Amino acid sequence: MDILADRLKNIPTYLFMQLRDKIRKAQAEGVDLISLAIGDPVEPTPAYIIEALREAVLDPANHQYPTDEHRGMRVFRDAVSRWYGRKYAVQLDPETEVLALNGLKEGIHHFIMATVNPGDIVIVTDPGYPAYRANILMAGAEAYEVPLLEKNGFLPAFEEIPETVCRKAKAFFLNYPNNPTGACADKDFFTRLVAWAKTHGILLMNDNPYSEIVFSPGRRLSLMQAPGAKDICVEFNSLSKAYNMTGWRIGMAVGAEKIIQAMCRCKENTTSGIFNAIQLASIKAMDDGDGEIDKMLAIYRRRRDTVLRAFAAMGVPVRPGDGTFYLWIPVPHGRTSLDCAERLLDDAGVLVTPGTAYGQYGEGYIRLSLTVPDDRLEQALERIRSLAGKVW
Ligand SMILES: Cc1ncc(COP(=O)(O)O)c(C=O)c1O
Numbered sequence: 001m002d003i004l005a006d007r008l009k010n011i012p013t014y015l016f017m018q019l020r021d022k023i024r025k026a027q028a029e030g031v032d033l034i035s036l037a038i039g040d041p042v043e044p045t046p047a048y049i050i051e052a053l054r055e056a057v058l059d060p061a062n063h064q065y066p067t068d069e070h071r072g073m074r075v076f077r078d079a080v081s082r083w084y085g086r087k088y089a090v091q092l093d094p095e096t097e098v099l100a101l102n103g104l105k106e107g108i109h110h111f112i113m114a115t116v117n118p119g120d121i122v123i124v125t126d127p128g129y130p131a132y133r134a135n136i137l138m139a140g141a142e143a144y145e146v147p148l149l150e151k152n153g154f155l156p157a158f159e160e161i162p163e164t165v166c167r168k169a170k171a172f173f174l175n176y177p178n179n180p181t182g183a184c185a186d187k188d189f190f191t192r193l194v195a196w197a198k199t200h201g202i203l204l205m206n207d208n209p210y211s212e213i214v215f216s217p218g219r220r221l222s223l224m225q226a227p228g229a230k231d232i233c234v235e236f237n238s239l240s241k242a243y244n245m246t247g248w249r250i251g252m253a254v255g256a257e258k259i260i261q262a263m264c265r266c267k268e269n270t271t272s273g274i275f276n277a278i279q280l281a282s283i284k285a286m287d288d289g290d291g292e293i294d295k296m297l298a299i300y301r302r303r304r305d306t307v308l309r310a311f312a313a314m315g316v317p318v319r320p321g322d323g324t325f326y327l328w329i330p331v332p333h334g335r336t337s338l339d340c341a342e343r344l345l346d347d348a349g350v351l352v353t354p355g356t357a358y359g360q361y362g363e364g365y366i367r368l369s370l371t372v373p374d375d376r377l378e379q380a381l382e383r384i385r386s387l388a389g390k391v392w
Contacts, residue, residue, distance in 0.1 A: 070272055104236045303325075
């Protein structure tokens with residue numbers, strides 16, 4: 001009996017599950033593998049957030065179904081609204097324009113289920129975060145991929161999207177600061193994009209979990225700052241990357257009331273709410289965490305400089321983006337991304353992500369993550385250097 005539903009047949013196992021399998025296999029074979037492949041901060045969640053969780057966990061009131069069940073506690077939504085006001089000067093109504101999520105990734109699923117019909121087009125960027133495509137396919141919709149090219153600063157040339165595609169497109173997924181390229185958008189780009197999307201009746205979603213991981217503070221942006229954004233846009237954010245809370249599964253969707261309410265209807269019928277104690281600790285993180293974010297940025301900056309120096313010494317110029325903790329590194333002429341990643345794995349015991357894991361326009365690059373301890377990063381770079389001439 002074929003138990004697999006048709007909607008899953010074209011969807012591969014999630015990329016990072018495949019990578020975790022590779023890591024386990026290498027470890028079982030006794031290889032001292034260094035993974036630079038996954039964007040999961042190695043530093044623990046700051047102590048003051050854990051303390052807030054400890055207090056909240058001890059309160060039996062938090063052991064029951066979450067308060068305000070599906071959409072998040074009112075105090076959590078208030079904190080999100082304060083956070084967006086303080087960081088981006090974006091005013092959000094916590095009653096109607098904020099939804100708590102079990103991690104940002106949950107929002108991608110609810111957005112698509114709530115707004116996209118079978119046969120619709122959803123515009124995504126290539127390279128892009130693999131979860132978009134998987135959810136689009138699950139909904140019986142079609143992904144139209146716009147290339148992100150270095151010559152355009154890894155921003156999509158949206159004005160060139162054919163009219164026939166725009167007519168069928170329900171939504172456009174963006175992600176700035178961008179995984180995997182590290183590129184940041186600017187206000188002018190967001191303003192032009194929102195105006196264009198309005199004329200075409202296309203909903204916009206900016207996936208913004210790296211909003212705080214930006215090296216020039218002036219470049220930290222929210223799509224919701226663009227004029228008219230609240231009519232057609234939502235933004236998803238997360239505590240995962242900025243507060244070293246990937247395991248906690250907590251994020252938020254904000255923006256256009258109609259989209260937020262539609263997502264909420266999907267959420268209340270599927271995953272319900274989030275453990276109150278996690279929401280309460282997250283409020284503390286958002287209100288008091290700026291200093292810790294600065295500390296993490298200094299760490300990523302130091303690691304980024306270490307990598308850039310190592311590649312420069314091998315004669316490989318790497319132009320870093322201004323955001324995220326990823327480096328998008330060109331592979332040498334004549335090699336494919338996969339070939340390069342396999343050589344690094346087999347000959348150096350260093351796991352990186354081949355660019356093609358994010359789409360066909362990822363060919364020619366590998367992605368390297370700075371979420372490893374400094375000494376392991378140095379070791380990995382030393383191993384890569386020892387292959388000089390063989391890979392680069
Ligand atoms: C672009 C992008 N969106 C979403 C996520 C997932 O965020 P969360 O941990 O909040 O689900 C990631 C994690 O790597 C990401 O890179």
